[in-house]
Amino acid sequence: MAFAALAGCSSAAPLFSPDGLPTTQVQCSAAGGDGCEQQARGMCGGPFEIVRQTTAGGVRNLLFACKKAG
Template identity: 70%
Template structure:
């Protein structure tokens, strides 16, 4: 058996194929966890995303605390009982 036949025999083995598939899946999952570059508002200010329970004003409180006052809401959504607020701090 030559080297290419040996390699082909290894790849066809079900456990090795499963291990390769698992390794590729884990690599993809880790790549998805990498940090993304920050998003910016149309006027160039960096934005921040906070999440809080739906129906509470905790998102606004977090935004005010982080901005030291005023902020602009870029997007405000609620899904599955979780509210997401994307905001940008106003210039002081």
């Protein structure tokens, strides 16, 4: 059942932010509220920085970098 909930989401291979941190891109429904942020927080296990976000055709793309602890 959890797989079905995640089936509409996808992620791409890591890139790097200007400060050298690896980044990840997730996609979610533009109507889904903070779904992309929840995915990012879960993947990072905590805080993250939004590098770029776009919305097109009802799909939101969020490129983020996990913040280092401490």
